[in-house]
Amino acid sequence: METWLIVVIIVLSILIYFLISYQIYKKLILIDPKKNYTVVNQADAFFAPSWQWFQETPKENVHIRAYDGTRLSATFIPSIDKNSDLLAIVTHGYHANSTDMVLIAKMYSDLGFKVLLPDQRGHGSSSGTFTSFGIYEKYDMRQWINYCLRIYGSKDRILLHGVSMGAATILLASSMNMPENCKLVVADSAYTTFRRVLFHTMKPKLLVLFLPGVDLFTYWYHRFLLSKANVVKAVRHSTFPTIFIHSDHDKTTPPYMMNDLIKAMKKARTADYLVKDAPHGEGFVVDKIGLEKFVFDHLVEYFQLKRPKPKK
Secondary structure, eight states: OOHHHHHHHHHHHHHHHHHHHHHHHHHHHBOOTTOOOOOOOTTSTTTHHHHHHHHHSOOEEEEEEOTTSOEEEEEEEOOSSTTOOEEEEEEOOTTOOGGGGHHHHHHHHHTTOEEEEEOOTTSTTOOOSBOOTTTTHHHHHHHHHHHHHHHTOTTOEEEEEEETHHHHHHHHHHTSSOOTTEEEEEEESOOSBHHHHHHHHOSSGGGGGGHHHHHHHHHHHHSOOGGGOBHHHHGGGOOSOEEEEEETTOSSSOHHHHHHHHHHOOSSOEEEEEETTOOTTOHHHHOHHHHHHHHHHHHHHHHOOOOOOOOO
């Protein structure tokens, strides 16, 4: 074969590789401002009561600036107890928004917590053109915690609850120098590494060969690598008590990821609840009563909530 033809084939192959890598980068990382990312149908009979509560309950929209100037938005719901020093920060996942977490927000509000529902960067009402799967979002979470302590009560006892990417975000944040006000982490459907998620979800599997190319674009435009979304490595340094929720039919973040995270958390107390016959992130849909009891049992321990007296 002629040398010039070999060179042409190599150049074309490289161009095709990076063209496909760029398309994957755009689909995974970039956020379309025209899309209303959401995963919950609030009109569904299961979610309708909590959605009606959210519409009627007093609340306010709040905003902060992230470390890079991104405008972040959240909804704050005051406690039914004006003297409450309990605060729950409830965080959504990838291609979702804060209102998708209303069911969980109501659970904590009913227990006397103030509730903050942040929109992750690029999602909901927050600004931003890309997502980083917890890499930059962990700093946003720390900003929200500092904001809440400054505005709503410096002595507040804080619970962090996240689902999927939201769980990864709070687990990554918990490994940083966090205030001692943070008393408990609730991680629902968390992943070990984002690369592992892609290995499970990318179709066809051949597309994983383009991840190095995707990394080139994420680093060029946003200064991060996908490998930095490594939750299992981060939680080795966490000392915050953490309870894990996972689903046995989760094909996005399989149950072994929860087990790997628990094994890695040698410095923190952990507990776990595996929901039977539930897909990714839908544990509360399938087993709401069981999960509420599981969470409440730990709230009694870490927040000294009083158990309701048995009915006579």
